Each structure stands twice: as structure tokens, then as C-alpha cells.
Amino acid sequence: MINRYRWWELVLIYAGMALFLTFMLAPFVEAFMVSLRPLAEVFRIPYRFFAEGMSFANYRQIWISQPMLGRWIINSFGIAVAVTILSMMCSIPAAYAFARFKFKLRDGLLSLFLAVSMVGAAVLIIPLYKLMLALGLLNTYAAMIIPGAAFTVPTGIFLMRSYFMRIPAELEEAAYVDGASRLYTMRRVILPIAAPGMVVVAITTFITAYAQQFLFALTFNSKNHLNPLPVGLYQFFGHQEVRWNELMAASIVGVLPVLVLYVFLQRYIVAGLTAGAVKE
Amino acid sequence: MGDLKLTGVTKDFGTARVIHPTDLQIRDGEFTVFVGPSGCGKSTMLRMIAGLEDITSGTLEIDGKKVNDLPPSKRGIAMVFQSYALYPHLNVFENIAFPLRVDRRPEAEVRQKVGAAAEVLKLTERLQHKPGELSGGQRQRVAIGRAIVREPSVFLFDEPLSNLDAALRGEMRVELSRLHAKLANTMIYVTHDQIEAMTMADRIVVLNAGRVEQVGSPLELFHRPVNRFVAGFIGNPNMNFLPATGLGTTPEGVALQIQNGPRVTIPVEGNVANGAALNLGIRPDDLRPDPDGLPCRVDVVERLGNSTVLYCVAPGGGQICMVTDGSTRATPGEAIGLGFDPKAAHLFIENGRALPRRHVPVDLDRIPTARTA
Numbered sequence: 001m002i003n004r005y006r007w008w009e010l011v012l013i014y015a016g017m018a019l020f021l022t023f024m025l026a027p028f029v030e031a032f033m034v035s036l037r038p039l040a041e042v043f044r045i046p047y048r049f050f051a052e053g054m055s056f057a058n059y060r061q062i063w064i065s066q067p068m069l070g071r072w073i074i075n076s077f078g079i080a081v082a083v084t085i086l087s088m089m090c091s092i093p094a095a096y097a098f099a100r101f102k103f104k105l106r107d108g109l110l111s112l113f114l115a116v117s118m119v120g121a122a123v124l125i126i127p128l129y130k131l132m133l134a135l136g137l138l139n140t141y142a143a144m145i146i147p148g149a150a151f152t153v154p155t156g157i158f159l160m161r162s163y164f165m166r167i168p169a170e171l172e173e174a175a176y177v178d179g180a181s182r183l184y185t186m187r188r189v190i191l192p193i194a195a196p197g198m199v200v201v202a203i204t205t206f207i208t209a210y211a212q213q214f215l216f217a218l219t220f221n222s223k224n225h226l227n228p229l230p231v232g233l234y235q236f237f238g239h240q241e242v243r244w245n246e247l248m249a250a251s252i253v254g255v256l257p258v259l260v261l262y263v264f265l266q267r268y269i270v271a272g273l274t275a276g277a278v279k280e
Numbered sequence: 281m282g283d284l285k286l287t288g289v290t291k292d293f294g295t296a297r298v299i300h301p302t303d304l305q306i307r308d309g310e311f312t313v314f315v316g317p318s319g320c321g322k323s324t325m326l327r328m329i330a331g332l333e334d335i336t337s338g339t340l341e342i343d344g345k346k347v348n349d350l351p352p353s354k355r356g357i358a359m360v361f362q363s364y365a366l367y368p369h370l371n372v373f374e375n376i377a378f379p380l381r382v383d384r385r386p387e388a389e390v391r392q393k394v395g396a397a398a399e400v401l402k403l404t405e406r407l408q409h410k411p412g413e414l415s416g417g418q419r420q421r422v423a424i425g426r427a428i429v430r431e432p433s434v435f436l437f438d439e440p441l442s443n444l445d446a447a448l449r450g451e452m453r454v455e456l457s458r459l460h461a462k463l464a465n466t467m468i469y470v471t472h473d474q475i476e477a478m479t480m481a482d483r484i485v486v487l488n489a490g491r492v493e494q495v496g497s498p499l500e501l502f503h504r505p506v507n508r509f510v511a512g513f514i515g516n517p518n519m520n521f522l523p524a525t526g527l528g529t530t531p532e533g534v535a536l537q538i539q540n541g542p543r544v545t546i547p548v549e550g551n552v553a554n555g556a557a558l559n560l561g562i563r564p565d566d567l568r569p570d571p572d573g574l575p576c577r578v579d580v581v582e583r584l585g586n587s588t589v590l591y592c593v594a595p596g597g598g599q600i601c602m603v604t605d606g607s608t609r610a611t612p613g614e615a616i617g618l619g620f621d622p623k624a625a626h627l628f629i630e631n632g633r634a635l636p637r638r639h640v641p642v643d644l645d646r647i648p649t650a651r652t653a
Contacts (some may be wrong), residue, residue: 170361174365180382
């Protein structure tokens with residue numbers, strides 16, 4: 001592509017991007033700065049960006065003041081991974097069926113799935129609580145994993161369906177003519193081709209699951225050793241004071257694995273979301 | 281073996297009948313081409329033979345065995361798709377080996393068969409490449425390789441050359457003819473391109489709107505089309521049709537008056553009533569300049585080098601196409617008289633049916649087909 005911007009247009013574009021990024025990243029920067037300050041400096045008036053006595057001491061302190069922190073992080077990660085696996089095990093076959101088979105009420109069912117995903121989990125939290133109670137699942141990992149998976153399935157179906165629809169039907173017909181069964185075709189042909197799409201869905205599901213586990217954990221769980229990080233963080237709220245600096249340090253430590261994962265996989269995400277948008 | 285027999289085969293999609301009752305017999309080793317305009321049902325016919333579409337009624341037999349309800353893999357057929365349908369994540373070797381892998385054949389046999397197919401198709405150098413790294417012609421050959429390793433009794437091709445550019449298409453036509461000569465399998469080939477049909481087929485099946493219009497060797501269809509549709513479809517450029525009025529039948533043939541043109545007598549069999557509406561069919565190659573002929577005006581001149589195509593406007597306003605020698609001096613706008621030898625003309629009565637011609641320039645029974653040669 002030829003360079004068609006004038007110098008002042010480039011300046012405007014970068015200024016716009018800088019403004020946008022400042023807006024997006026300022027909270028993270030501030031969270032990081034708070035995590036470095038001593039507690040007294042956090043509440044200091046007037047505000048100073050670089051405070052006295054800044055150090056990484058809080059990052060050591062958090063493990064001492066909340067010995068369960070490591071467990072919460074592992075819980076968070078584990079719950080999100082379990083949600084992702086369970087959700088994909090449901091959404092991939094369903095999406096394939098929606099993409100390839102003709103059956104009665106197909107379009108209606110698909111709309112229904114989407115409608116369900118529009119109703120937020122918060123609206124259904126009381127009925128879900130009753131359900132978990134009846135099934136005896138309260139205070140278990142299952143109580144946080146199953147609803148998490150259920151609410152991510154519709155988006156998964158929708159994304160995977162459009163991915164499957166882009167795979168030419170002739171590929172399956174060719175495999176069928178060669179004597180391959182539906183399952184063999186799925187395993188040897190469809191899934192390998194859909195792999196980039198599956199990575200995208202897995203990542204978005206994982207991120208959604210990581211973000212939404214707070215609500216389910218808060219409602220369905222009261223066992224501290226089962227808590228995910230977002231709920232556990234509340235224990236930095238003491239009776240007398242809130243240790244904001246440690247809270248921020250713990251939050252950053254908790255978000256870090258997801259961030260690292262995202263950085264490594266982001267090329268898949270961009271490629272997956274835009275694949276097929278233009279003729280290759 | 282690869283005998284194929286269709287008896288009263290039909291196909292309905294919902295309430296629409298897309299294939300009307302069809303009887304067709306294809307002999308072992310024959311290269312048969314289904315040709316027709318898009319939507320004529322030729323692909324549906326092929327897919328029914330392949331087992332990708334159900335047969336609504338009638339029976340399909342391969343080697344004397346009814347296969348209506350058998351899955352494709354049990355019919356002894358292999359199919360090559362228009363888009364090649366190569367698996368993009370597998371290399372050429374695994375693509376060709378796919379049917380053998382499905383069948384769980386031993387590794388040694390897979391290697392031997394894929395190697396042999398690659399040899400025939402000149403793909404040995406490419407076995408480790410992914411389909412995305414191959415040219416269109418190579419992809420096409422991989423698709424054919426996948427069909428070959430199954431050792432089918434019948435090969436099915438669904439417009440395999442339509443995704444290639446013109447030069448490559450010509451090359452692949454020759455290669456496919458060679459392959460057929462080498463393998464000697466029954467091949468059924470679907471195309472909308474009458475040149476592919478004429479060049480490769482032992483027998484052509486012309487389809488239109490779900491019906492078989494005519495079955496015959498390429499030259500049979502060219503010289504003895506049974507109706508106006510076949511006459512117009514086979515031959516390039518297309519046959520010219522001139523409206524005419526019958527003047528009665530004489531021992532020499534049918535006398536008629538060409539609209540806005542001369543009177544002629546065409547040597548064909550059959551009776552035509554005085555005043556009957558007729559269509560006179562003349563191939564562009566059979567027209568020649570004749571000052572006493574049909575007075576026309578040259579409209580467009582296409583110079584191809586070895587020949588020149590003149591598109592002329594007939595007195596009634598219709599278009600007439602003529603192929604003449606490459607050195608003609610005709611220019612657009614010029615007046616030209618067009619004449620023809622009555623023996624070369626075709627005559628079609630009201631319902632489009634052709635009256636049998638008395639003179640055909642070649643002895644159709646003595647022209648060898650690719651199979652018998």
C-alpha cells in the first residue's frame with residue numbers, strides 16, 4: 001500500500017491513539033504505582049505520582065499477610081481452564097451441527113441460545129442458587145465451573161459455527177466418498193482445519209470465564225480454600241483499614257498470567273477474528 | 281470392470297423435479313462426458329451416481345449390481361471435485377493417502393500406492409508440500425491422485441478444469457486424455473464447456489433442464505444433432521438459426537423460403553407442409569461469401585490469425601456468425617452476401633426436432649473413438 005498520509009495527518013492519528021491509550025492504560029499504571037507505595041503515601045494529599053519510599057516490598061508482604069493468595073490464583077486459573085474445556089466440549093459439536101445439518105427449528109434454536117446469552121448471569125443468580133442447593137453442589141468447584149461454562153457456550157457456538165461454515169462442504173463430501181465416517185472426518189479433517197478458530201474461542205472463553213467467576217464464587221461458595229482470586233482479594237479489606245497497596249499488588253500478580261497468555265496468543269486472536277473477512 | 285446402467289432415474293428436490301426419468305448405459309472403459317448449460321442437472325446426475333444425492337426413483341447399477349442404497353465408498357467410484365477438495369493441513373502424500381488411511385491399509389502398501397500414483401501424475405517431487413504451495417494444475421493432479429489410489433471401477437469428475445486458466449485447461453485436457461488411455465477406466469466427466477466435451481469424450485450426453493437431449497459420439501452430435509438445442513450447444517461458434525417458411529417436399533428434399541432471403545432446397549428426410557414455420561441451421565464454418573446469397577452487413581470482425589470470425593446483421597435484424605479465412609479484408613459496416621451449400625445445412629421443424637440429413641461429410645461409423653483407437 002502506498003503511503004497516503006500527510007505529516008500532519010500522521011500527527012493527528014498518533015495523538016488520537018495516545019489519548020485513547022492513556023484512557024485505557026491509566027488505571028493499570030495507577031494500580032501499579034499504588035502497589036509500589038507505602039500505605040501512608042497512598043492517601044497522601046496532595047497527590048504525588050512518584051512517592052517517597054516506593055519499593056516492591058508489598059509484593060513480598062502479600063504472601064505473608066494472605067497465605068492463601070497462591071491457592072486463590074491457582075483456583076482462578078483452574079476454574080477458568082475447566083470452564084473453557086467444558087464449554088468447548090459442548091460448543092464445538094453443537095456449532096458443527098448448526099453449521100452443517102438441516103433439522104427442524106435449527107434457526108430458532110440458535111436464536112434461543114443467543115437470547116439466553118443476552119440474559120446476564122446476575123439475573124439468574126437466585127434460581128441458580130436454588131438449583132445448586134438442590135443438587136448439593138454449593139461450596140464445590142463444580143458450582144463455579146458449570147454455570148461459568150453454561151454462560152460461555154452460546155458465544156462459543158456462534159463463533160465456531162461461523163468458522164465451520166467457512167470450511168467448504170466439498171472437503172467433507174470428498175472424505176465421505178473416500179469412505180470416512182462423520183467422526184473420522186471431524187477428527188482428521190474438520191478439527192485440524194478449524195484449529196485457529198478453536199484457539200480464538202478458547203481464549204475468549206477463558207478470558208470471559210476468568211472475569212465472570214467472581215459472581216458465581218461469591219454466591220455459591222463460602223469455603224475460603226475454594227475461592228478464586230477476585231473473591232479472595234476482599235480479604236485485604238481489614239476491619240480497620242483497606243490495604244490498597246497490597247490489594248493492587250495482589251491484583252497485578254493475579255492478572256499477570258492472563259496477560260502473558262494473551263501476549264503470546266494475540267496473533268491467533270487477531271488472525272482468527274479477521275480470517276475470511278477478505279479474499280485471500 | 282466399470283459398467284454403469286441408469287434405469288428410469290429421477291431426482292426431486294421438494295416438489296421440483298430436477299431430473300426427469302433417465303435411461304443411460306455407460307460401457308466399461310468409456311470416457312463419457314455430461315454436458316449442458318448450468319442448472320441442467322448434470323452435476324446432480326453425477327452426485328447421484330457418486331452417492332452424494334439420493335435417487336428419488338429408478339435404479340442405478342454398477343457392474344450389474346444395484347447400488348441405490350450403498351454409500352459412495354461401497355460403489356467402487358472415486359470422485360474429483362471442482363474445487364479439488366484437498367485437505368489444506370495435510371501434505372500431498374497424506375492427501376493422496378487419505379482413502380488408504382481411512383481403510384487402515386498397512387504403511388508399506390500406502391507408500392507403494394501413493395508412490396505409484398505420484399509417478400503417473402509427476403508429483404514425486406511435491407509429496408512433502410502442502411496444497412497451498414502448489415499451482416492450480418498440480419492441485420488438480422493431487423485430487424486425481426487421491427482418486428487413483430482407490431483403484432475405482434468408475435472415475436467421476438465434476439467440472440475439474442473450470443478453476444484453471446485457459447492455457448492450463450488445454451494442457452490438462454490432454455493429460456486427462458492420456459491418463460484415460462493409460463488407466464482405461466470408465467470415466468464420467470461433467471462440464472459446461474462443449475470444447476472439453478468434444479475433445480475428450482468417447483460419448484457425450486447432452487442434458488438440458490433435467491432431460492437427456494442426445495447421447496452420441498462427438499462427431500455424431502456435431503453432424504447429426506437430433507434437435508435445435510443440441511445443434512446450438514455443440515460447435516463453436518454456435519450454429520446460426522435462420523427463420524424460414526416451408527414450401528413443400530420434393531424428391532431432392534424440403535424446399536423453403538428463407539425469411540428476407542433466397543429460396544433453397546435442403547436435402548433432408550421428412551415431409552414439411554406448405555407454409556410451415558421452420559428453422560434453418562447453418563454452422564459458421566459452412567457459410568461463405570456469395571454475392572447472390574443472403575444480403576447482410578458486417579458488424580464486428582474478430583481476427584484470430586488462422587481464421588476470422590465475422591458477426592453480421594441479417595436482413596431481419598438477427599445476428600449471423602461466419603468463420604472465414606484469416607486473410608479476409610472484410611471491415612465493419614461493409615455489405616456482404618452469405619451463401620452456403622444446402623448439403624451442409626440442418627433443418628428443424630416447429631418443435632425444434634431436426635429432420636435427418638441425407639449427406640453427412642464423414643462416415644460416422646468409421647471414425648475411431650479414443651477408446652477403440
